[in-house]
Amino acid sequence: MIEVDARPFVFSFDPATTALVVIDMQRDFVEPGGFGETLGNDVSRLGAIVPTVARLLALARARGWTVVHTRESHDPTLCDCPPAKRGRGAPSLRIGDVGPMGRILVRGEPGAAIVDAVAPIDGEIVIDKPGKGAFYATALGDVLRLKEITHLIFAGVTTEVCVQTTMREANDRGYDCLLIEDATESYFPDFKRAAIEMIVAQGAIVGWAAPLAALEAAVATKGA
Numbered sequence: 477m478i479e480v481d482a483r484p485f486v487f488s489f490d491p492a493t494t495a496l497v498v499i500d501m502q503r504d505f506v507e508p509g510g511f512g513e514t515l516g517n518d519v520s521r522l523g524a525i526v527p528t529v530a531r532l533l534a535l536a537r538a539r540g541w542t543v544v545h546t547r548e549s550h551d552p553t554l555c556d557c558p559p560a561k562r563g564r565g566a567p568s569l570r571i572g573d574v575g576p577m578g579r580i581l582v583r584g585e586p587g588a589a590i591v592d593a594v595a596p597i598d599g600e601i602v603i604d605k606p607g608k609g610a611f612y613a614t615a616l617g618d619v620l621r622l623k624e625i626t627h628l629i630f631a632g633v634t635t636e637v638c639v640q641t642t643m644r645e646a647n648d649r650g651y652d653c654l655l656i657e658d659a660t661e662s663y664f665p666d667f668k669r670a671a672i673e674m675i676v677a678q679g680a681i682v683g684w685a686a687p688l689a690a691l692e693a694a695v696a697t698k699g700a
């Protein structure tokens with residue numbers, strides 16, 4: 477077992493039954509001209525974590541851990557994008573509209589791709605999800621069950637939307653979840669801080685949080 481110095485207490489996991497889940501590190505959220513920017517956000521905050529997510533991926537790959545990437549994305553017909561989602565906010569471009577990186581959040585378009593520095597490699601699982609949670613309307617639950625995964629380590633964007641939603645879904649399904657706090661980001665620093673506090677509150681009611689250095693130190697100690 478690997479024991480990570482985490483909040484609110486030590487997070488223990490067996491790498492054989494653990495997956496790293498990297499949420500929505502897509503150009504549409506991280507780069508100028510995508511969905512995040514059309515909503516009026518400063519995307520540079522999200523771009524700043526790319527090197528940390530890459531370091532986390534390098535650790536997982538070096539140790540042979542299961543790696544899952546998610547992409548928030550829709551069918552080109554938008555049959556999986558309800559008005560309750562497409563109509564929200566006042567973006568300059570809505571989901572499905574054509575922007576500088578192709579149609580916003582549509583599968584197969586350049587903007588829906590994961591940024592190069594943290595892109596999936598052969599053998600890694602990629603889940604396209606129409607919702608905020610990665611378990612909703614996807615095969616993620618089945619994929620993890622077949623691999624006998626019990627613990628999930630999370631990174632990606634945005635902390636309080638798709639990361640937190642997926643952690644809550646995972647917690648309800650019985651997974652123990654650790655969030656790598658410097659490998660996740662929000663357009664709103666206060667929301668990131670609050671989301672992490674909510675996750676670890678009340679004795680890890682949703683899960684644990686730790687910096688990447690704590691995970692690296694724990695792995696180095698075990699030589700796992």
Ligand code: C5J
Nearest residue numbers: 500548633634637638
């Ligand atoms: C958002 C996400 N923020 N991946 N999506 O709409 O968090």
